Amino acid sequence: MKVAIYGQYYQNSTEPIIKDIFLFFKTNNVEMVIEENFLEMLHEKDLVQKGYKTFSASTSLDNSFEMLISIGGDGTILRAATLVRNSGVPILGINAGRLGFLATVQKENIDSFLQFVIDKNYTTSERTLLSVTCDPKNDAIEEGLNFAMNEITVSRKDTTSMITVETHLNNEYLNSYWADGLIISTPTGSTGYSLSCGGPLLTPDVKSLVITPIAPHNLTARPLVIPDDTEIKLRVSGREDQYLVSLDSRIASVKNESVLTIKKTDFKIKMVEIPGETFLKTLRNKLLWGEDKRN
Ligand SMILES: NC(=O)c1ccc[n+]([C@@H]2O[C@H](COP(=O)([O-])OP(=O)(O)OC[C@H]3O[C@@H](n4cnc5c(N)ncnc54)[C@H](O)[C@@H]3O)[C@@H](O)[C@H]2O)c1
Ligand SMILES: Nc1ncnc2c1ncn2[C@@H]1O[C@H](COP(=O)(O)OP(=O)(O)OP(=O)(O)O)[C@@H](O)[C@H]1O
Structure with a gap:
């Protein structure tokens, strides 16, 4: 299995996320191809070894990738869509940001969510552009x-x-x-x-x-x-x-x-949906529905 990894920013909170993801994928023999600017940021912080293959905005992804993992907030997912374009490669967002409406995986549960990826136990939700x-x-x-x-x-x-x-x-x-x-x-x-x-x-x-x-x-x-x-x-x-x-x-x-x-557009972007993490659940959680204790 091969996945693309993308992030826009490096912050201190990036380190544990990257460590979790890399350890998990390495242990499970998943090949990681990293967006070139993001890899440069990770190298500057000495976070990952040399030798990873890279991709960029000009080298479009193809269907040999299982998915693109976006590390950041919703803004990072929107940017990831410009990398994925019409390739059909689905996007999974790991929320390192604030609201994370589109980025559904919380950084605390990375391992359990990535296990769904390895097991191919996920669906995709097609988004109109x-x-x-x-x-x-x-x-x-x-x-x-x-x-x-x-x-x-x-x-x-x-x-x-x-x-x-x-x-x-x-x-x-x-x-x-x-x-x-x-x-x-x-x-x-x-x-x-x-x-x-x-x-x-x-x-x-x-x-x-x-x-x-x-x-x-x-x-x-x-x-x-x-x-x-x-x-x-x-x-x-x-x-x-x-x-x-x-x-x-x-x-x-x-x-x-x-x-x-x-x-x-004549193509759609596919967002990965992990079992149990549905749009309706996101609505309830992120818009705080049900927090009014009167009902
Ligand atoms: N007044 C506003 O609400 C307002 C103003 C400008 C832009 N935006 C949104 O911000 C997006 C651009 O994101 P950015 O990161 O560059 O700007 P940003 O840094 O101003 O963040 C915008 C906020 O909108 C949230 N957001 C983005 N897409 C969302 C979605 N589909 N559903 C729910 N929340 C979402 C993000 O989580 C973030 O909290 C735009 O596409 C637009 O939807 C909102
Ligand atoms: N790779 C990353 N590592 C750690 N933190 C990150 C990373 N990317 C983003 N963040 C954090 O998330 C914040 C928002 O990121 P981004 O611009 O992707 O999302 P956003 O559109 O503001 O949406 P949200 O409200 O969901 O965070 C950043 O300012 C930063 O604090």
């Missing part, structure tokens, strides 16, 4: 990386003034949102930024997207759930020349009046 193209073309929206697992947003830049987001669905006019911005969220992203702006929660397997305005000044503008095969076109205007487009954690500046076309 969104892609964006810009007309005229915008080099800051990197070709090949123009997709998001959580959401694509447009928002105001360098101003407190609101933007107007003219929105068409399948070429039919929907609305011109007058707001700080607009979020187009996948079901995965529905528990992220969209939730903070009053959007609904979607389970990951729902075939829908959510359009959630960010602080709309039109008080009747509400989050809207649409089928995930909808083509969404946005044209932004505002006082500044440019506005911001975000794809999960990444941002680009786009010129006003450009047309953004957003639709789901």
Whole structure:
């Protein structure tokens, strides 16, 4: 068995996690291929021996990998998705961060969870992604990386003034949102930024997207759930020349009046689900459902 290992940061708390993972996989004869920048950080701290094979953003993973293990928080998983791309390699997140909504394995239980991996006793949950193209073309929206697992947003830049987001669905006019911005969220992203702006929660397997305005000044503008095969076109205007487009954690500046076309990608990202660690359990645990002792 071969696994890819990825992390974005090195902190003191990385050491015990790495030790646990490496010892477990070595004992079980699992080959580890490590993302090149992360391996450099581990070498600097003298945490692992030399001689490991590496991968990078430019050498895409293939289906000879059982999975990619992401060490960090949700942000690290979002970045891991840009390494996995359309390879079909599933992602398992070990939560070294704070919330860890997508990173489901707690660092205290690494061994018992990795045993499920060795035994191939896990399922995968397929996540819909969104892609964006810009007309005229915008080099800051990197070709090949123009997709998001959580959401694509447009928002105001360098101003407190609101933007107007003219929105068409399948070429039919929907609305011109007058707001700080607009979020187009996948079901995965529905528990992220969209939730903070009053959007609904979607389970990951729902075939829908959510359009959630960010602080709309039109008080009747509400989050809207649409089928995930909808083509969404946005044209932004505002006082500044440019506005911001975000794809999960990444941002680009786009010129006003450009047309953004957003639709789901033709590939999905697979997230590893360990027995007993379901989305519903994560909802209860991370959103503290059931903590109200009155019921
Ligand atoms: N006001 C907000 O809630 C807000 C604002 C900007 C971005 N975000 C989210 O942050 C993401 C980028 O992450 P980052 O690490 O670069 O930023 P960050 O460091 O600001 O962290 C954002 C927080 O959102 C959580 N998060 C990310 N994806 C999530 C998901 N699918 N479900 C539940 N929680 C999730 C993370 O655990 C983290 O606590 C964006 O995709 C967006 O969803 C949220
Ligand atoms: N490899 C790592 N080793 C140890 N700690 C890490 C590692 N990666 C991330 N962390 C910790 O997690 C924090 C958040 O990481 P990351 O940016 O991946 O997640 P996030 O998007 O902020 O989400 P979350 O709220 O789930 O932590 C970091 O600031 C750090 O404290």
